[in-house]
Amino acid sequence: MAPAPLLVEARSLAKRFDDDFVAVDGIDFHVKQGEVFGFLGPNGAGKSSTMRLIGCVSPLSGGTLQVLGMDPTSQGPAIRARLGVVPQEDTLDTELSVVDNLIIYGRYFGISKAVLRDRAAQLLDFVQLTDRATSKVDPLSGGMKRRLTIARALINEPDLLLLDEPTTGLDPQARHLVWERLYQLKQEGVTQVLTTHYMDEAERLCDRLVIMDAGRIVDEGSPAQLIARHVTREVVELRLEHGDRDAPALTALRTSGTRTENLADRVLIYTEDGDPLVAGLLDDGLRPLSVLVRRSTLEDVFLMLTGRTLVED
Amino acid sequence: MTSPVLHYVEREALILRRLWRGIVFSQFISPTLYLVAMGIGLGTLVDAAGTRIDGLTYLEFVAPGLMAATVMQSSTGEALWPVLAGFKWMGFYHGMAASPMRPQDVFTGTVAWIGIRLTLSATIFLFVATILGAVLSPFGVLAIPAAVLSALALAAPLCAFSATQETDHRFALVLRFITLPMFLFSATFFPLSQLPVLLRPLAWISPLWHGVELCRDATTGSLAPGGWLMVLAHIAILCGYLALGFVWGLRAFTRRLST
Numbered sequence: 001m002a003p004a005p006l007l008v009e010a011r012s013l014a015k016r017f018d019d020d021f022v023a024v025d026g027i028d029f030h031v032k033q034g035e036v037f038g039f040l041g042p043n044g045a046g047k048s049s050t051m052r053l054i055g056c057v058s059p060l061s062g063g064t065l066q067v068l069g070m071d072p073t074s075q076g077p078a079i080r081a082r083l084g085v086v087p088q089e090d091t092l093d094t095e096l097s098v099v100d101n102l103i104i105y106g107r108y109f110g111i112s113k114a115v116l117r118d119r120a121a122q123l124l125d126f127v128q129l130t131d132r133a134t135s136k137v138d139p140l141s142g143g144m145k146r147r148l149t150i151a152r153a154l155i156n157e158p159d160l161l162l163l164d165e166p167t168t169g170l171d172p173q174a175r176h177l178v179w180e181r182l183y184q185l186k187q188e189g190v191t192q193v194l195t196t197h198y199m200d201e202a203e204r205l206c207d208r209l210v211i212m213d214a215g216r217i218v219d220e221g222s223p224a225q226l227i228a229r230h231v232t233r234e235v236v237e238l239r240l241e242h243g244d245r246d247a248p249a250l251t252a253l254r255t256s257g258t259r260t261e262n263l264a265d266r267v268l269i270y271t272e273d274g275d276p277l278v279a280g281l282l283d284d285g286l287r288p289l290s291v292l293v294r295r296s297t298l299e300d301v302f303l304m305l306t307g308r309t310l311v312e313d
Numbered sequence: 314m315t316s317p318v319l320h321y322v323e324r325e326a327l328i329l330r331r332l333w334r335g336i337v338f339s340q341f342i343s344p345t346l347y348l349v350a351m352g353i354g355l356g357t358l359v360d361a362a363g364t365r366i367d368g369l370t371y372l373e374f375v376a377p378g379l380m381a382a383t384v385m386q387s388s389t390g391e392a393l394w395p396v397l398a399g400f401k402w403m404g405f406y407h408g409m410a411a412s413p414m415r416p417q418d419v420f421t422g423t424v425a426w427i428g429i430r431l432t433l434s435a436t437i438f439l440f441v442a443t444i445l446g447a448v449l450s451p452f453g454v455l456a457i458p459a460a461v462l463s464a465l466a467l468a469a470p471l472c473a474f475s476a477t478q479e480t481d482h483r484f485a486l487v488l489r490f491i492t493l494p495m496f497l498f499s500a501t502f503f504p505l506s507q508l509p510v511l512l513r514p515l516a517w518i519s520p521l522w523h524g525v526e527l528c529r530d531a532t533t534g535s536l537a538p539g540g541w542l543m544v545l546a547h548i549a550i551l552c553g554y555l556a557l558g559f560v561w562g563l564r565a566f567t568r569r570l571s572t
Contacts, residue, residue, distance in 0.1 A: 017572070057410050057571055077413040085411040091404035095328050104324045108412035110316065152408075 004032040007068055007160050007191055008054055014062030015049045023049035025215035026063060031160075031193055036186050038209035039195040040202045040298060042308070046215040047195035048088055051164045054193060056080050068159060081109055084158030088165045090145050092137045098148060099124065099133040106155040116155065123151035127181060143174025150181060154190075161185065163194040167201060179204060199298035211302055218305045223298055231300045232259075234274040237292040238267045238281075249284035253277075261303060268303075270296070317414045321422020322429065324405075329430075337437070344438040347379045348372070348445050351502065366504055369533060376447035377528035378501035380438045381460045385521050387434050388464035389492050391427045392471035393484045399423075400476065400569055410570040420472065420566040424559075427468050428461055435460040442532070450534020459531055463524020466551040467495075469558025476565035495521045500529075520554050523547040 008031035015024035024046045031037040039047040052058035054067055056076040065072055067079045093101050102120035103113065111119075124130045127147035132140065140148065146166065153161060166182065167175040182205055186192065196202050202209050203223045210220040219226060240247075245262060253269065254260055258277075261268040271277045274293030281288075303309060329336060356371030366374045399406035399419075409419050435457045442448050471487065478484075498508065498515065499522035505513055516522040527547050530536050537543060 052572075055411060057407075059571060077415055080411060081413040083411070087407065087411065089404065089407075091408040091411075093324070093405045093408065094403050095405075096324070100327060104327060105408065105412065107320045107323055108317070108409055108414050110320070110413070 004034055005069075006030045006066075007033050008037075008193065009066045010053075010063065011065075012063035013050070013053065013060060013065050015046070015053060015058065016061040022215050024053065027210075027212075027215075027217045029210055029217065029220065031191065033191055034189050035207040036182075036192045036194065036205050038193075038202045038206035039212050040197070040199065040206075040209050040302065041195075041212035042197055042302075044214075045212040047197075047212055048164055050212075051162055051193070051195055055083060055085050055162055081156065082159045084153030084156065084161040086146075086149050086153045086161070086163040086166055088168065090149055092145060092148060092152070094137050097134050097136060098129060098140070101137060101148060102152055102155050105152045109156040111156060119155055119157075120151075123154055126154075126184075127151045128177070141174070143170050143177060146170060146174070146178055147181065150178070154185075159191065161190055161192045163192060165195055165197070167196075167198070175201075199302070202298055209298075211298075211305060213302075213306045213308075219301075226298060226301045227296055229301075230304045231296040232270040233272050233296060234270075235294055235296045235300055236269040236271060236274045236278055237290075237294065238269070238286075239265065239289040239291075240267060241287070241289065244286065244288070247286050249281045249286040252284070253281070263309070268300070270300070317418035318422045318425055320414065321409070321419060322426050325426045325429075337433070340434050340437045341441060343383055344379070344441040347383060348376060348442060348447065351375050351379060352445065352447060372445065372447045373449060373533065374504075374529075375502060376442045376445075377456055377532040378499075378525045380435065380442060380456055380532075381463055381521060381524035381528045382496050382499070382501045383438060384431050384435045384460040385464040385467055385524065386492065386496065388427055388431055388468040389471060389488065391430060392468040393475050393487065394481060396423060396472050396475035397478055397481055397484075401479070406566075406570060416567040416570040417563050419570065420476075420559075420562045423472055424465065424469050424562070427472075428465055431461045431464050431468075432457065439532075448532045450532065452530075452534045453532040456528040456531040459527035460524055462548070462551050462555070463520050463527070466520035466524075466554035466558070467492075469555050469562055471558075473558055473562035473565040476562065476569050495519045500525050520551055523551050 010027060010029050012026045012028065013024060014022070014026050016022050027050070039050060041047050049058065053060050053065060053072070056067065056072040056079045059073065068082055070079050072079055093104065096104055099120050102123060103116045106116040106119065107113070124133055127150060129144060129148060129151070132144065137145065137148070150166070163182070167178050170178065179201070182192065194205065206223060208220070208222055211218045211226070219229070221229065245267060250260065250267070259270040269277065278291055278293060299309065352372035352375050356375065359371040406419055410416060439448065439453060439456055443453070474487070498512070499519045500516060501521070505516050508516065526537055527544065530544060
């Protein structure tokens with residue numbers, strides 16, 4: 001089988017702003033046809049700036065970038081014609097109805113009205129908004145607006161779908177509905193690039209991802225690869241009495257080479273097998289307020305790589 | 314006109330189609346009120362005093378001035394808040410920028426649409442003025458393009474200005490220090506000769522004055538002193554403002570939509 005063609009290819013890609021702020025600091029990555037590729041990182045890591053570079057709405061400051069085999073600097077409109085974009089902030093047209101948002105947006109791509117009417121009906125069905133077709137946009141819930149934005153991004157049957165934090169600000173139920181739709185699109189072979197600061201979103205959706213921090217790529221791989229590379233199979237989370245962080249049991253553990261991490265409200269212990277470790281700590285006299293043994297996640301990977309948590313709030 | 318510009322116009326036309334009855338009706342209100350109040354109300358006093366301005370009754374004098382001035386006023390309304398809304402409060406310009414439309418298409422579309430809206434305003438104004446007997450010549454129909462051109466000469470730079478703003482704080486200053494003085498002192502309500510000599514050059518830089526002069530030439534059917542050369546000069550200066558507005562606007566929209 002021939003290798004999947006590359007839809008995005010970036011080398012030493014950089015973005016600096018007028019005030020010398022470096023948003024993207026020389027990153028290399030590529031996106032293969034058919035995959036879901038993610039940028040995981042905290043706010044301000046440069047994810048959105050990278051998305052704007054791929055979306056050809058932001059001139060690059062250094063390096064090279066190819067999108068759909070074309071050069072964004074000279075072929076922006078031709079590239080954008082084949083992209084679907086779900087921006088972080090909804091840019092829906094509040095002066096238009098739900099269905100007209102799709103039709104008028106499709107007209108920006110020069111697609112005929114007759115084709116658009118059919119597609120709009122199918123897409124509204126896909127995102128479960130058919131009964132709101134003639135409604136205004138403003139009264140829609142956050143989840144509905146996001147789904148409408150996804151439908152709008154699909155109106156030109158894009159080769160590449162760009163999603164900038166597709167579920168930020170949505171309630172859990174709305175997030176799951178969005179995830180379902182994105183998963184369905186993946187099954188249909190739509191290549192997707194998404195940014196997120198939710199590790200569960202990255203684990204659930206991404207075939208491959210890069211972890212970004214301060215404008216740079218810290219590591220890349222599949223979620224499972226990254227977890228295997230950087231963290232142990234399990235994590236023990238302890239909540240302790242004040243002062244117990246340096247209890248003899250924990251100090252002994254650290255000197256024996258086990259990795260631990262002190263967070264503001266808890267201590268994390270990385271281990272292949274959590275339960276026996278907890279039993280050992282209890283035997284050694286440690287009396288934590290609470291104990292949680294869990295599977296390790298991308299959040300732990302991020303913490304390992306940068307020393308900070310993904311979501312500060 | 315490239316086709317992406319038409320796509321912009323299409324969006325606006327769809328919104329207008331939903332509201333057109335209300336918009337057309339409201340477009341009749343301000344010409345009627347202005348012409349009745351100034352032209353007939355104030356005009357009766359002026360005419361009773363035996364004053365004639367270049368042989369015109371006050372209504373005949375003031376109607377073309379009001380036409381250019383009210384069309385410019387509505388262009389200001391279209392070039393300030395709606396443009397900033399497209400960038401900030403509603404964000405639909407950013408939606409367009411993610412499509413094959415280029416920033417210059419978005420800007421040109423914005424100005425083109427304002428031109429279409431103003432043509433509607435100007436036509437309705439001229440219609441009301443004709444019914445009230447304020448239009449003396451069939452050339453009066455040329456006041457429509459004249460009023461639209463002079464209004465666009467202000468609207469294009471204002472669209473560019475709006476694209477450089479983060480809030481609407483300065484818009485009130487634009488209205489107070491640019492639009493209002495222009496409205497009052499561009500030979501709209503009284504001839505320029507009533508102004509102190511030192512202030513007259515201010516009128517010359519006002520795009521509205523050039524528009525008022527062109528409209529008055531058209532509705533009265535007689536050229537002001539200076540003849541055709543003056544007409545050409547007015548048109549050239551207005552086109553100059555429009556061109557400056559385009560240069561600035563293309564830059565400002567590109568900076569805002571492609572950062």
